[in-house]
Amino acid sequence: RTETATGPLLLAREGRKVYDLTTARRSVESFRDLARVAATLEVGVDEVAGRLLDDAALLDDDAVSDPDRPVVAEEVWAAGVTYEVSSDAREAESGRPEIYQDVFTNERPEIFFKATPSRTVGPGEAVGVRGDSDWDVPEPELGVVVYEGEIVGYTVGNDVSSRDIEGQNPLYLPQAKVYDRCCSVGPCVASPETVGDPRDLELSMTIERDGETAFEGSTSTSNLARSPEELVSYLTRHNDLPELTVLLTGTSVVPPEEFTLREGDAVDIDIENVGTLSNGVTQV
Ligand code: DO4
Ligand code: MG
Structure with missing residues (x-):
């Protein structure tokens, strides 16, 4: 997760490719959202991220050079x-x-x-x-x-x-x-x-x-x-x-x-x- 001018991003990395999951049609804003969807569907977080990759924006690797906390746990x-x-x-x-x-x-x-x-x-x-x-x-x-x-x-x-x-x-x-x-x-x-x-x-x-x-x-x-x-x-x-x-x-x-x-x-x-x-x- 990283802060940009347009707000928080949730990034998924697959090999050398990095996707912004917040741009997917079914947008998730944070790791918490991802885990919530995974729990509801009774699948793993990888499975949910994988389903979102198809219509998520593929980013330039530079966009993730300074990531914020990936998970904000209470x-x-x-x-x-x-x-x-x-x-x-x-x-x-x-x-x-x-x-x-x-x-x-x-x-x-x-x-x-x-x-x-x-x-x-x-x-x-x-x-x-x-x-x-x-x-x-x-x-x-x-x-x-x-x-x-x-x-x-x-x-x-x-x-x-x-x-x-x-x-x-x-x-x-x-x-x-x-x-x-x-x-x-x-x-x-x-x-x-x-x-x-x-x-x-x-x-x-x-x-x-x-x-x-x-x-x-x-x-x-x-x-x-x-x-x-x-x-x-x-x-x-x-x-x-x-x-x-x-x-x-x-x-x-x-x-x-x-x-x-x-x-x-x-x-x-x-x-x-x-x-x-x-x-x-x-x-x-
Ligand atoms: O009792 C002390 C804690 C030790 C600890 O934090 C660790 O083993 O990592
Ligand atoms: Mg310790």
């Missing part, structure tokens, strides 16, 4: 300690290994409230580091897009976090996680068909500082200890979600302990079959 939730590497990092920063070992092996996952639309940024916008924290990191995560409780697609998410604040005491988690510009989502929603197996995707993150690479790391979602379906099933238990929700599935790329994110850094997160989410960093 709520973003996040799972934590879903990869062993995250469990190890949390154990080290808190000095309380039992808490994190427990949640890694227990049946119930850690799921926490992450962000509202007002705290979420899109591609090209700056994510925030808290002014009262000295140790901050981006957390590159596979995001699951949930419409009326069902998985309708995947996106890239950044669960920006204060290791400083969570490390002082795990009960400070909401302050370490929820603040201005604490979350980024984008650059697109990839359908389940496009993604294939969500637990077999390459994921990488690069952080540039002053024109140099300050950190790079990569991993695979095959190390994710829980399936997206399991995480969504816990999220939706006794918890009536809004129409559209994003659930981040946890981080598995953790910069070394001496690294902290700074104002002016540039963070690129790439997930195979989904896309690359790029954000600057500002202090909030």
Whole structure:
């Protein structure tokens, strides 16, 4: 979705071709509209987009160079300690290994409230580091897009976090996680068909500082200890979600302990079959 002089556009990408779905005879204005039609017809979002392509305008690829947030979910939730590497990092920063070992092996996952639309940024916008924290990191995560409780697609998410604040005491988690510009989502929603197996995707993150690479790391979602379906099933238990929700599935790329994110850094997160989410960093 991107803003133009004529208003919002909903774009569908098919290979190298990009279509403006808002120009189709049966116009849809947002990913929410697309998911709504798909749910009504009991088909996937790809099927609906495919039916609209025939009479939708084919765009010049330049028109999508600076896309806005592809999905504005009322709520973003996040799972934590879903990869062993995250469990190890949390154990080290808190000095309380039992808490994190427990949640890694227990049946119930850690799921926490992450962000509202007002705290979420899109591609090209700056994510925030808290002014009262000295140790901050981006957390590159596979995001699951949930419409009326069902998985309708995947996106890239950044669960920006204060290791400083969570490390002082795990009960400070909401302050370490929820603040201005604490979350980024984008650059697109990839359908389940496009993604294939969500637990077999390459994921990488690069952080540039002053024109140099300050950190790079990569991993695979095959190390994710829980399936997206399991995480969504816990999220939706006794918890009536809004129409559209994003659930981040946890981080598995953790910069070394001496690294902290700074104002002016540039963070690129790439997930195979989904896309690359790029954000600057500002202090909030
Ligand atoms: O308990 C801390 C949350 C960890 C987290 O956000 C993650 O593993 O991604
Ligand atoms: Mg996280």
